[in-house]
Amino acid sequence: MKDTLFKQIDIPFDFRHTCWFCGEPSQDFINLPASAHLIPKLEHEPIAIPACDECSRITFPNDIRCAWSLRDHIKNILIARYAKHLGIGENWTEQELVDTEFSGSSLGGFGRSAWAMFEIAKTRVSFSGWSLSVDEVPLVNYDEISGFTFDGTKFLSLNSCIDYYEKATGxxxxxxxxxxxxxxxxxxxxxxxxxxxxxxxxxxxxxxxxxxxxxxxxxxxxxxxxxxxxxRCIDVSIEDVMVEGCVAPAFSIQWALSKGVRNLDHLCAFEDDYFDEFEYLGGPAAFMTYNGLQLYLEARKNKRWVEDNDPNRALWEQ
Structure with a gap:
């Protein structure tokens, strides 16, 4: 119940009768702090926040000092409470539930309602409320860095996240x-x-x-x-070169210069050496750089192209 000591937060028209914590229809208010003697420890003025029946019944510790910390606390209670429902989305897709032929009174009911239960639970724990203000004055002072966020859900801590996945997925x-x-x-x-x-x-x-x-x-x-x-060992005077949409990176050009590779025939003779040298890049990436170097050396056969497009032409003349 709203107390005159606590100012009701501003409620946008689109969220009238909505729980700020989970998005369900609101039926009550949560007063923050829980009692008047804790007001001096609060980071903002005492407020009354609309809440659904379930959220309003969740107890919270006295050391909560702002509305956002209270929301995190309530969210994690809901996450733990509905871990099995949330776990449906971790273990199944909607189509898999449709395609799986559950039978019997228990399993048949699960197959028909499981995805709906998951969506309701997921929507509740993902609901982020609206920007807090009182008499159109915004409330601030929340440390967004606290907690641990994964897959769009914010947990009180990393351990809370691990506990959730233990319950939800086994x-x-x-x-x-x-x-x-x-x-x-x-x-x-x-x-x-x-x-x-x-x-x-x-x-x-x-x-x-x-x-x-x-x-x-x-x-x-x-x-x-x-x-x-x-x-760090790449010569900073060497520049990447784009040829036909592919890049000959500076490090591959430096490698070619150090090996005396001046044309495609030379490069072919050193192919194994190249891939041994750049094995750390991984197969696909090493191949892309090799291909870029091939195109670059091919392009350098055209003296006009070298004059107009090769930023490294002076290095090849040394």
Missing amino acids: IDKELLTKLVEIVKPERFDYALKISKLNKRLSHSERLDILEEVALQETEQEEIDNDAQFRQ
Whole structure:
């Protein structure tokens, strides 16, 4: 119930009778803070926020100091509460549910209503409310960096996100936690994919996967460091050259100059050396740079083209 001590937030016409937290029809207000003696700790003035019956019944700790932190808290309660419903979208597509022939009173009902349950739950946890203001004065002071956001959903923390996927998809929590430590939270999607492919593991199987991923990361780091070193060694006087929509990068031109490669016949003789040298780029990328170098050397056969288009012509004359 709205208290006169708490000012009601401004509600846009399109969101009248709407819960600010989940988008469901509002039936009550949440007063923030929960009691008057906590007002001095609040980052903005005390407010009353429209909420649906479920959101208004969720308790929250006294250390919440702004409306946005309260929203994150309530969202994560809903995420945990409806993890199984949200997990439908993690484990199925709508078409798969249509195509799968569920039968029986229980499974048949699931097949008919599962996707609708997922969409309702997803819509609620994804709802972002509207910009907060009181008497048309905007409320500020929220730290958007806090929490952990993945796939459009903001969690209170990385651990909260891992807990959610454990409930929603049945992944091995210990595996996902350790994988994230190895590949870093920025690549959470990669860690999650591996975890989804490896459920119900034994201790030794889990260790084998972690060891393999750690080795891959170490090898990739060495490749990246080598690539950065090579990049720093490129002669800055050499420029990339575009020929027929392909790029002959500066490093490949520098390689050709250092090897004395002056034409396509020379390049063909050094083809294996080229791909050994630039193996760290990966097959497709190495081929693209080789193709660009081929086109560049072919173009250089035309003296007029060299005069008009080759920024590196002086280097070839040395």
